[in-house]
Amino acid sequence: MEEGLKIELGKQGVFVTTIEELYNWGRKNSVWPMQFGLACCAIEMIATTMARYDLARFGAEVFRPSPRQADLMIISGTVTKKMAPQVVRLYNQMAEPRYVIAMGACAISGGPFKQGYNVLKGIDRYIPVDVHIPGCPPRPEALLQAFMTLQKKIEEQPLTGEGRPRHLDAEAQGEFPVPVQGEHDLEPTSNKLVWPLPVVIR
Amino acid sequence: MLGEGILKGLAETARNAVGSFVSKDRLTTVEYPEERLPLPEASRNFPFLVYDGTDWEKGLRCVACQICEKECPPKCIYIDKSKDKKPDAFGRPQIYPAKFDIDISVCMSCQICVEVCPFEAIKMDTQYELSTDDRFGGLLLDRKELAKSNEYYHQIHPTEASEVDAKLAAEKVKADAKAKAAAGAAAAKAAAAAAAPKPAEAAAKPVVLADAPAAKPQGEGD
Numbered sequence: 001m002e003e004g005l006k007i008e009l010g011k012q013g014v015f016v017t018t019i020e021e022l023y024n025w026g027r028k029n030s031v032w033p034m035q036f037g038l039a040c041c042a043i044e045m046i047a048t049t050m051a052r053y054d055l056a057r058f059g060a061e062v063f064r065p066s067p068r069q070a071d072l073m074i075i076s077g078t079v080t081k082k083m084a085p086q087v088v089r090l091y092n093q094m095a096e097p098r099y100v101i102a103m104g105a106c107a108i109s110g111g112p113f114k115q116g117y118n119v120l121k122g123i124d125r126y127i128p129v130d131v132h133i134p135g136c137p138p139r140p141e142a143l144l145q146a147f148m149t150l151q152k153k154i155e156e157q158p159l160t161g162e163g164r165p166r167h168l169d170a171e172a173q174g175e176f177p178v179p180v181q182g183e184h185d186l187e188p189t190s191n192k193l194v195w196p197l198p199v200v201i202r
Numbered sequence: 203m204l205g206e207g208i209l210k211g212l213a214e215t216a217r218n219a220v221g222s223f224v225s226k227d228r229l230t231t232v233e234y235p236e237e238r239l240p241l242p243e244a245s246r247n248f249p250f251l252v253y254d255g256t257d258w259e260k261g262l263r264c265v266a267c268q269i270c271e272k273e274c275p276p277k278c279i280y281i282d283k284s285k286d287k288k289p290d291a292f293g294r295p296q297i298y299p300a301k302f303d304i305d306i307s308v309c310m311s312c313q314i315c316v317e318v319c320p321f322e323a324i325k326m327d328t329q330y331e332l333s334t335d336d337r338f339g340g341l342l343l344d345r346k347e348l349a350k351s352n353e354y355y356h357q358i359h360p361t362e363a364s365e366v367d368a369k370l371a372a373e374k375v376k377a378d379a380k381a382k383a384a385a386g387a388a389a390a391k392a393a394a395a396a397a398a399p400k401p402a403e404a405a406a407k408p409v410v411l412a413d414a415p416a417a418k419p420q421g422e423g424d
């Protein structure tokens with residue numbers, strides 16, 4: 001249906017929608033994050049939920065203390081190699097549909113600890129990340145903007161065919177292998193299914 | 203009295219909750235996408251490259267000396283020196299960065315690149331709305347995305363930008379005087395000895411790090 005006609009009908013008091021739109025509208029406005037912070041970015045995440053920035057305006061007011069009840073995991077801070085298996089385990093315990101926001105330089109790439117031995121160089125080596133927020137740490141507004149980016153992504157997702165959400169795809173990977181502490185590093189060092197070797201064109 | 207503090211706290215909360223319906227001051231929420239808090243002048247997020255004039259490619263102040271690349275603690279800057287020289291904003295031939303990439307997924311906003319830059323070419327931006335779902339393309343800024351005009355710099359950090367402009371102007375006056383003196387001396391020498399004078403601009407050129415080894419690209423080292 002045309003966008004213009006829909007707006008015109010709306011003005012006349014007729015509300016037209018599709019199942020897909022209604023479904024995605026519901027999904028995008030009730031994304032409950034998990035109460036889970038790893039480092040200094042968590043302080044900004046807490047600030048985002050407070051009265052000044054108020055994440056509740058986007059339908060994400062309840063930070064659930066249990067992964068079973070959460071939809072969104074905000075990886076806010078440095079993921080050390082000691083913590084990485086727990087992060088993946090928590091992600092596995094979340095029910096579909098689930099989303100991940102990697103907040104801050106450390107969560108995306110290891111940031112200032114990239115050259116170190118003890119920090120994971122980006123959580124997207126083990127779990128699929130939907131939105132990345134660069135910054136050290138990002139402002140609360142940046143988290144809100146990332147949240148809006150995620151909502152937009154959910155809104156545009158088709159319910160059938162290619163690119164449908166994982167909970168509607170019977171073949172999709174549900175559980176992600178939890179890395180274990182090896183002799184020198186985590187084993188495996190990355191999940192090849194979510195982290196194909198990147199090709200950077202310079 | 204036991205619980206006095208809790209009651210006090212609850213009273214304060216209740217006063218704010220009721221007050222927010224009456225007074226605008228007590229309503230603290232900034233409705234972000236529609237309204238924004240003004241950023242403090244010293245706020246910073248990621249670096250950008252300053253250019254003078256209107257053409258970003260011609261006016262870049264950066265001369266690819268690679269000091270920032272070496273000083274960057276998390277090594278998020280990648281620079282390729284150009285093989286040829288191009289006239290900069292003041293018309294002096296300079297080496298320019300053929301490639302200047304900043305990986306903002308690694309950058310920790312420490313401002314060390316700004317502090318070490320002798321050419322006032324790299325400054326801190328205040329732009330924070332950069333979240334993306336594109337891990338590699340969206341978070342690696344090339345020199346075109348990094349180039350921002352001097353006017354923009356004046357907009358975001360007015361005091362600092364004026365200071366920088368004054369400093370650059372003073373430097374230019376000094377360099378011009380030196381070049382003039384050198385030219386005068388060369389002319390006098392040429393008149394005296396009738397030998398071929400050396401190009402005078404050489405004295406006016408700022409010092410560029412010579413023979414800097416080409417840095418290896420920063421990979422996703424495990």
